[in-house]
Amino acid sequence: MAKKKEKYSPMMTKYLELKKDYQDSIVFYRLGDFYEMFFDDAIVASKALNIALTGKNAGVSERVPMCGVPFHSAQGYIEDLVKMGHKVVIVEQLTDPKASKGLVERGVVQIVTPGTIMDLKLNEKVNHFIGALGIFDFHYTLAYADISTGEFYCLNLEKDDRKLKNQIETLDLKELVMNQDGYEDDSLMISHYDNEHIQDKYKKLFEGVSDLKEIKVASNLLNYMLETQKRDLDYIQPLTEVDQQNYVVLDASTKKALELTKNSNQEKYGTLLWLLDHTHSAMGGRMLKSWIDHPLLNKDAIEERLDMVEIFVDNLIERETIKDMINEIYDIEKLASRIAFGNVNARDLKWIASSLQVIPELKHQLLSLENEKLNKLAEQLLDLTPITELIESAIVDNPPLVIKEGNIIKEGYSAELDEYRDAKKNGQNWLREFEEKEKQRTGIQKLKIGYNRVFGYYIEVTKSQLNLVKDEFNYTRKQSLTNAERFITPELKEMEDKILSAQDRIVSLEYEIFSQIRQYIKQYVHMIQDVAKVVAKVDVYISLAIVASSNRYVRPTFNDEHRLHIVEGKHPIVEEVISSKNYIANDVDLDEKNRIMMITGPNMGGKSTYMRQVTLTVLMAQMGSFVPAREADLPIFDQIFTRIGASDDLVSGQSTFMVEMLEANNALRYATEDSLIIFDEIGRGTATFDGMALAQGIVEYIAKKTKALTLFSTHYHELTLMNKDLGIKNVHASADVSNDSIKFLYKIKEGATGQSYGINVAKLAKLPDEVIARAKVILDSLQDNNMETKLEASSNTVIVEKESAAEKMLSQIDPMQLSPIDALSTLIELKKLL
Numbered sequence: 001m002a003k004k005k006e007k008y009s010p011m012m013t014k015y016l017e018l019k020k021d022y023q024d025s026i027v028f029y030r031l032g033d034f035y036e037m038f039f040d041d042a043i044v045a046s047k048a049l050n051i052a053l054t055g056k057n058a059g060v061s062e063r064v065p066m067c068g069v070p071f072h073s074a075q076g077y078i079e080d081l082v083k084m085g086h087k088v089v090i091v092e093q094l095t096d097p098k099a100s101k102g103l104v105e106r107g108v109v110q111i112v113t114p115g116t117i118m119d120l121k122l123n124e125k126v127n128h129f130i131g132a133l134g135i136f137d138f139h140y141t142l143a144y145a146d147i148s149t150g151e152f153y154c155l156n157l158e159k160d161d162r163k164l165k166n167q168i169e170t171l172d173l174k175e176l177v178m179n180q181d182g183y184e185d186d187s188l189m190i191s192h193y194d195n196e197h198i199q200d201k202y203k204k205l206f207e208g209v210s211d212l213k214e215i216k217v218a219s220n221l222l223n224y225m226l227e228t229q230k231r232d233l234d235y236i237q238p239l240t241e242v243d244q245q246n247y248v249v250l251d252a253s254t255k256k257a258l259e260l261t262k263n264s265n266q267e268k269y270g271t272l273l274w275l276l277d278h279t280h281s282a283m284g285g286r287m288l289k290s291w292i293d294h295p296l297l298n299k300d301a302i303e304e305r306l307d308m309v310e311i312f313v314d315n316l317i318e319r320e321t322i323k324d325m326i327n328e329i330y331d332i333e334k335l336a337s338r339i340a341f342g343n344v345n346a347r348d349l350k351w352i353a354s355s356l357q358v359i360p361e362l363k364h365q366l367l368s369l370e371n372e373k374l375n376k377l378a379e380q381l382l383d384l385t386p387i388t389e390l391i392e393s394a395i396v397d398n399p400p401l402v403i404k405e406g407n408i409i410k411e412g413y414s415a416e417l418d419e420y421r422d423a424k425k426n427g428q429n430w431l432r433e434f435e436e437k438e439k440q441r442t443g444i445q446k447l448k449i450g451y452n453r454v455f456g457y458y459i460e461v462t463k464s465q466l467n468l469v470k471d472e473f474n475y476t477r478k479q480s481l482t483n484a485e486r487f488i489t490p491e492l493k494e495m496e497d498k499i500l501s502a503q504d505r506i507v508s509l510e511y512e513i514f515s516q517i518r519q520y521i522k523q524y525v526h527m528i529q530d531v532a533k534v535v536a537k538v539d540v541y542i543s544l545a546i547v548a549s550s551n552r553y554v555r556p557t558f559n560d561e562h563r564l565h566i567v568e569g570k571h572p573i574v575e576e577v578i579s580s581k582n583y584i585a586n587d588v589d590l591d592e593k594n595r596i597m598m599i600t601g602p603n604m605g606g607k608s609t610y611m612r613q614v615t616l617t618v619l620m621a622q623m624g625s626f627v628p629a630r631e632a633d634l635p636i637f638d639q640i641f642t643r644i645g646a647s648d649d650l651v652s653g654q655s656t657f658m659v660e661m662l663e664a665n666n667a668l669r670y671a672t673e674d675s676l677i678i679f680d681e682i683g684r685g686t687a688t689f690d691g692m693a694l695a696q697g698i699v700e701y702i703a704k705k706t707k708a709l710t711l712f713s714t715h716y717h718e719l720t721l722m723n724k725d726l727g728i729k730n731v732h733a734s735a736d737v738s739n740d741s742i743k744f745l746y747k748i749k750e751g752a753t754g755q756s757y758g759i760n761v762a763k764l765a766k767l768p769d770e771v772i773a774r775a776k777v778i779l780d781s782l783q784d785n786n787m788e789t790k791l792e793a794s795s796n797t798v799i800v801e802k803e804s805a806a807e808k809m810l811s812q813i814d815p816m817q818l819s820p821i822d823a824l825s826t827l828i829e830l831k832k833l834l
């Protein structure tokens with residue numbers, strides 16, 4: 001006889017049916033007070049979360065692997081799993097287990113993914129974007145949104161994986177939605193999803209955008225968010241096109257090398273963001289970061305920001321007042337999203353109220369500064385006092401975080417609620433009187449009225465007085481304890497009904513009222529978001545003004561003549577760290593005649609610092625900030641390329657030198673005469689002659705073809721002998737050297753320097769005396785061999801340009817030997833060679 005096929009229990013059958021659709025996710029299956037995971041999910045999750053793996057009887061002979069987490073503490077576990085790169089599917093009980101006969105109905109209520117995790121922390125100054133990628137014939141389209149703030153953007157990118165990767169890193173995407181293959185990236189989760197149909201209610205989000213491809217990719221992203229969150233996302237803001245043309249192109253190496261928003265440890269400390277961030281709201285913090293990531297190209301837009309910053313530099317008292325006001329404003333952008341998302345609690349509402357309360361005053365203050373542009377901005381601060389008033393009149397002062405257990409709504413807000421509360425209070429009084437009455441009636445002095453969840457209200461009599469209980473009291477025995485007996489009477493039960501039903505009504509009514517308030521405020525979510533944007537801007541202007549004032553920065557001016565002129569410039573971060581008085585300020589002067597600055601000088605002399613300081617100054621100016629200098633007149637740069645320091649790219653399997661060459665190539669290929677190039681010791685990663693030859697080739701190429709303003713540091717002193725006609729200007733980091741000791745002056749001076757003093761610096765680093773002494777001997781012998789002169793000679797010959805193909809052909813032609821027809825066809829050939 002065939003063995004009977006084993007069948008799973010009805011519950012497990014249902015589970016397996018559901019799990020089929022979510023193979024790539026971990027399913028949190030709600031059973032009573034727990035979320036349970038089964039089979040492989042349980043094995044993976046128990047390991048990842050460090051919780052016990054057990055088994056469950058599921059109708060078959062072997063127990064099914066299982067683990068579980070209590071539902072009230074599930075959030076942390078879910079976040080952990082998602083951070084580790086899993087998707088978590090949350091399955092809830094859709095019907096009340098008490099009310100339903102048979103199996104409780106269950107369904108997926110949300111899928112939490114790395115890109116859609118609703119970040120619970122408020123007041124965070126970073127965005128959590130999820131992206132969607134569209135791959136087209138000639139370009140990439142990237143859409144991205146922050147589900148906790150509702151921001152929604154799209155942009156087109158050149159079809160270049162490096163640039164795409166650069167964008168993904170800038171946005172710090174954790175998840176990328178794609179409807180086709182064609183891009184791979186191990187650093188984030190790729191989610192395949194394809195639905196570009198826009199539901200009617202979301203059509204208005206796309207109204208401002210005309211690019212159909214952008215709309216397609218963005219709608220796929222929106223649909224993915226709707227699909228995973230399984231609720232309306234009314235708070236998503238209209239899609240904004242990010243026009244790359246408006247922003248300076250910063251390649252990934254520039255961002256890394258300059259430590260704009262993250263240092264080499266991926267932290268904020270020591271970055272430009274760290275220096276400039278004196279924002280007092282999370283919205284402002286996020287906006288500042290985005291400004292640093294996207295310096296502007298449009299002069300008017302830059303000047304407008306600078307105008308605003310200047311107002312706050314000039315008006316210290318108003319700045320302080322406004323700053324204090326902004327300090328009172330919570331992260332209303334995220335709070336507004338929570339209202340619409342459905343995870344807002346009563347305390348959040350209180351925060352919204354106290355934040356919005358500040359807005360009219362803030363507006364008043366801004367208007368008092370009487371500046372036309374600032375007034376226009378201030379006018380966008382809508383008065384949302386009705387919301388504040390509603391919340392203040394309805395919600396108690398220190399509400400609990402849970403919204404379904406009452407104690408949220410103020411007395412006097414709802415007559416109906418107050419009635420039930422009275423009934424409950426009267427009930428309590430009645431109980432007290434009842435207890436007194438029963439003591440009198442029965443003469444049992446230790447009689448007590450108590451309550452528990454199972455039996456409700458009861459009369460408790462201790463064992464010692466039990467003999468006093470008489471039949472005529474009409475007591476019914478309910479429960480026996482070791483030292484007491486519990487009784488009920490019809491009268492007590494009648495009152496219990498009243499009290500308990502009042503309590504139930506109170507709790508459900510409070511939740512109902514809370515939901516109504518939430519629903520009411522939901523209509524205003526977009527207005528709150530608009531207010532948040534204005535607050536963010538003002539916050540950023542003030543932040544920049546604070547830094548500008550306390551560090552005595554200057555407002556930069558801009559010219560169209562490729563003139564880079566900085567007087568007493570400083571490196572803003574080094575200055576901050578070593579203190580201003582210890583920092584040696586330096587000038588910069590480059591223009592159309594002198595486009596390239598060749599910087600030499602000893603190790604540790606300050607070359608890299610000088611080059612970084614120029615770049616940071618340029619970036620700060622173009623984001624609308626004052627700059628660390630006494631005077632700064634700058635071109636507006638279209639792109640900035642830097643190659644600073646050694647950065648290995650072990651992950652992609654490229655060596656230091658290869659990365660260096662790739663980055664140099666990037667600059668040479670894409671830079672224009674409006675770009676800025678910073679090359680710090682290019683070519684040093686290979687043999688001296690190779691390196692020097694490459695460096696010289698690169699400089700010549702820039703001088704003749706690219707024509708970008710360039711700062712080039714090198715230890716190849718021979719490069720300073722290059723042809724002066726190329727517009728190369730030599731400067732050097734000065735130092736005092738006497739005998740064996742070296743003192744760095746950090747002053748950048750005109751002209752080249754002849755030596756590197758590498759051995760002196762090695763001595764400072766306390767290398768063994770033996771090594772130093774030996775190095776000196778070797779150096780002397782190298783110099784005796786006149787290495788330098790040889791290098792010099794070669795450096796001069798490299799500059800001679802090779803004859804062109806046309807010249808070569810021309811030199812081989814004897815005109816007297818050509819027929820008129822041949823002459824004509826040769827001329828045509830020659831022309832082709834040009």
Ligand SMILES: Nc1ncnc2c1ncn2[C@@H]1O[C@H](COP(=O)(O)OP(=O)(O)OP(=O)(O)O)[C@@H](O)[C@H]1O
Nearest residue numbers: 582583584585602603604605606607608609610746
């Ligand atoms: N203008 C300055 N004022 C004061 N201190 C400075 C200044 N410039 C640089 N320094 C200090 O000198 C240190 C070394 O500077 P930097 O790294 O720029 O030298 P370098 O010339 O690039 O050296 P190397 O050739 O070894 O790369 C910096 O870390 C900084 O502390």
Ligand SMILES: [Mg+2]
Nearest residue numbers: 607608609680
């Ligand atoms: Mg250096």
